[in-house]
Amino acid sequence: MSNAHPTLNIDDLLNANRLLVMAKLRVAEGWNGRFQATGYPNLGSALYKGVRYTDGKPQTVEMLSVDSNQAIVNWLESVCLAGEVYNTDCQGIPYVRVVENGDRLVTTSVLEPHRLASDRIMDAQFNNAAYRMHLERVLSVNKKRPLRLQAFLGPLFEIDPGCVLHGVFLERLDGRMRLPRLVSGFVEAGSPNQVNTGGLMRGYVTIEGEQSSIPYPRQDFSSTDIKASFIFHLSTLRDYQLAEGEADVQRKRFLIAWMLYKIDRFLHRPMRPRSACEFELVGIEAKQDGTERSWPEAGAILAAFQTVKGVVFPPLNGGRVTTVTHAGD
Numbered sequence: 001m002s003n004a005h006p007t008l009n010i011d012d013l014l015n016a017n018r019l020l021v022m023a024k025l026r027v028a029e030g031w032n033g034r035f036q037a038t039g040y041p042n043l044g045s046a047l048y049k050g051v052r053y054t055d056g057k058p059q060t061v062e063m064l065s066v067d068s069n070q071a072i073v074n075w076l077e078s079v080c081l082a083g084e085v086y087n088t089d090c091q092g093i094p095y096v097r098v099v100e101n102g103d104r105l106v107t108t109s110v111l112e113p114h115r116l117a118s119d120r121i122m123d124a125q126f127n128n129a130a131y132r133m134h135l136e137r138v139l140s141v142n143k144k145r146p147l148r149l150q151a152f153l154g155p156l157f158e159i160d161p162g163c164v165l166h167g168v169f170l171e172r173l174d175g176r177m178r179l180p181r182l183v184s185g186f187v188e189a190g191s192p193n194q195v196n197t198g199g200l201m202r203g204y205v206t207i208e209g210e211q212s213s214i215p216y217p218r219q220d221f222s223s224t225d226i227k228a229s230f231i232f233h234l235s236t237l238r239d240y241q242l243a244e245g246e247a248d249v250q251r252k253r254f255l256i257a258w259m260l261y262k263i264d265r266f267l268h269r270p271m272r273p274r275s276a277c278e279f280e281l282v283g284i285e286a287k288q289d290g291t292e293r294s295w296p297e298a299g300a301i302l303a304a305f306q307t308v309k310g311v312v313f314p315p316l317n318g319g320r321v322t323t324v325t326h327a328g329d
Contacts, residue, residue, distance in 0.1 A: 006293060006294065007300075008260070008286055008288065008294070008296055010257055012288065014249070017234055017289050018231065018232070018235065019230075019231070019234055019286065019287070020231055020232075021229070021231075021263055021286050021295070022227055022285045022286075022287075023267050023283070023284045023285075024283050025187070025279040025282060026226065026280055027222070027278065027279060028278040028279060029280075031278060033222040034220045034276070035220060035221060035223075035277045035278070035279070036276035037064055037066045037189070038067055038068060038274070044219070045064065045065075045221070047192070048064075048065070050062075061191060062190070062191055063189070063192070064188065064192040064221055065186065065187075065188055066186075066188055066226065069181075071273065072185030072186055072187065073166055076166075076262040077110060077262075079265040080262065080265075081110065084105055086110070092309060092313045092315065092320065093161060093162075093258075093309065093313060094158060094160055094313070094320035094322070095109045095110050095322075096108060096121055096159065096160060096321070096323075097322070097323050097324070098120055098121060098325070099324075099326065100325065100326040106120065106326045107120050109160045109162070114169070115162065115163050115168045116135070116163055116168055117168055117169055117172065120326070122172050125327055126324045126325070132172060135159075136173055138155045139152040139156060139170075139173065139177070143174055147174065149240075150241040153241060153242055154242050156168075157242050157251060158320075161251075161254070161255065163179065164242070164255065165182050165183070165255050166183070167181040182232065182233050182234075182259070183231065184231045185229065185231070187226070187279075188226075188227060188229070190223060190225035191223060193222045193223065194219060195219065195220040196217070196219055199218055200214070220276060232256075234256075237252055237255060237256070240252070250308065250312050254308045254309060254311075254313075257301070257304050257305040257308050258305060258309075260305070261301055261302060264301050267281050267284060
């Protein structure tokens with residue numbers, strides 16, 4: 001974007017309602033513009049008629065879903081990892097790890113699809129009882145009283161702030177304890193062209209029965225209009241009370257900086273969600289409440305993230321990772 005636009009600022013975002021980030025992508029060199037889109041059970045590729053705006057006027061455009069909201073959230077989580085634990089940039093951020101046979105890792109609340117709500121975590125042992133019982137006490141669960149959102153937001157943030165950022169549904173504790181995602185993301189292609197090919201599965205030793213020759217169809221796509229979009233729902237975050245006084249402000253600044261870090265790292269790393277799907281970044285645009293903003297440099301985002309992370313989660317002996325014991329299969 002042009003440098004004429006002011007650069008995104010964390011403190012400005014504290015008072016904003018919505019941040020829209022749009023990244024133009026292109027198929028990586030060597031694929032001749034062809035890419036493999038995500039497929040859905042009993043549906044296949046998700047083709048639909050969408051709406052794009054030209055000079056403020058809506059126009060119906062043929063669209064293709066390349067990656068879904070759920071997939072993008074998983075990618076935003078993965079860019080923070082080095083193997084199965086947080087990378088150097090994100091070390092110090094709390095989460096829950098499940099171990100067995102001493103200290104052999106089974107899973108973590110970052111890796112699990114439902115985060116803290118995962119059965120592997122809820123049923124794990126902590127202080128000689130199921131971890132969900134500990135969560136009931138810490139999060140002040142009381143099914144006989146009205147649910148006070150602010151009562152469990154702060155303790156939840158201290159256990160795993162990723163649950164506040166990416167949402168969680170703690171139905172095993174209380175069916176009302178549901179937090180929506182603060183960020184929505186997806187990759188879509190406009191005016192997609194179908195690339196219909198196929199293949200043949202043939203056994204090497206024998207072609208009888210299950211090893212017989214089985215032809216199959218394959219459908220890829222090409223497009224000159226591929227975009228990754230991220231919507232950060234800042235008004236929802238502003239309504240949260242994560243702590244008292246200045247601590248609340250700092251925790252919100254941390255979540256904003258963390259999300260900017262995730263988006264920036266996702267867009268600048270090699271993007272290859274599937275075997276025949278590889279993209280490169282062309283450029284990033286951002287709109288804060290409809291007003292254009294320049295996307296900060298990666299170094300500036302990392303520096304801001306590290307600074308506020310150090311304020312909210314200063315170094316602590318033993319770290320802030322909660323370790324629970326796998327309950328068995």
